[in-house]
Amino acid sequence: MGNWTTTVRRMIPRRQLHKVLNTGRQITGLFYSGNKMECPICGKKARKFMPYGITKRPNAMCPHCFSLERHRLLWLYLKNETGLFEGKPKLLHVAPEQCYMKPLERLLGDNYLTADLDSPLAKIKMNIQAIPFPDGEFDVIFCNHVLEHVDDDRQAMREFYRVMKPGGWGVLLVPINANRTTTYEDPTITDKKGREKAFGQWDHVREYGTDYTDRLREAGFTVETVEYAKAVSPEQQAYYSLGNDTLYIVRK
Numbered sequence: 001m002g003n004w005t006t007t008v009r010r011m012i013p014r015r016q017l018h019k020v021l022n023t024g025r026q027i028t029g030l031f032y033s034g035n036k037m038e039c040p041i042c043g044k045k046a047r048k049f050m051p052y053g054i055t056k057r058p059n060a061m062c063p064h065c066f067s068l069e070r071h072r073l074l075w076l077y078l079k080n081e082t083g084l085f086e087g088k089p090k091l092l093h094v095a096p097e098q099c100y101m102k103p104l105e106r107l108l109g110d111n112y113l114t115a116d117l118d119s120p121l122a123k124i125k126m127n128i129q130a131i132p133f134p135d136g137e138f139d140v141i142f143c144n145h146v147l148e149h150v151d152d153d154r155q156a157m158r159e160f161y162r163v164m165k166p167g168g169w170g171v172l173l174v175p176i177n178a179n180r181t182t183t184y185e186d187p188t189i190t191d192k193k194g195r196e197k198a199f200g201q202w203d204h205v206r207e208y209g210t211d212y213t214d215r216l217r218e219a220g221f222t223v224e225t226v227e228y229a230k231a232v233s234p235e236q237q238a239y240y241s242l243g244n245d246t247l248y249i250v251r252k
């Protein structure tokens, strides 16, 4: 989210924050009103999307639900290529992206479980290295941009495999440096500056290389990498303003 929300967060007590953010959203929504683009997640249209990121990418953030390019790409994939929208699968969503929460809640009701180590927005507080659910509990698991923060990511992957139903599937995205064939990690680097220098961000504990899929397979999963942007026409890519991220889909 942008700098203004960070500032607002610091200034305002949590219980009032939601109200302020919602009003903010309505105002930005008005400013961006139009029909040139559409967010496939919240279904709302806009004249354009908001710029976002260090380089201020144009048309990056939906002014209504704050989704980014990669969120919209994944959503289209989920909608068009998976069974998520049929039959109310039981879904565990770890460190839930806010833009997905409302639509998934509406879609799945009680079968939608959000979990986080400490976010008050999630229903369950848990550590993914020791998931407090029995074997085969979930049809679907989402856990995006989390494993790069976790000390024992292999244990977390094994836990995801354990709590997934046979026949289940999941989306486990992490940032990957495509120039690395071997994941770089060093548990002796523990300070913020050192981690930022070594792994690209102060709270990352490794930088994944292209061997990420090997780790998922070691945990038991079948792994499919999907370049979904290639399956979407250039017109649709522009209309929805989509990313071109590789999607890592796992199956049990």
Ligand SMILES: [Zn+2]
Residues within 6 Å of the ligand: 039, 040, 041, 042, 043, 044, 062, 063, 064, 065, 066, 067
């Ligand atoms: Zn949206």
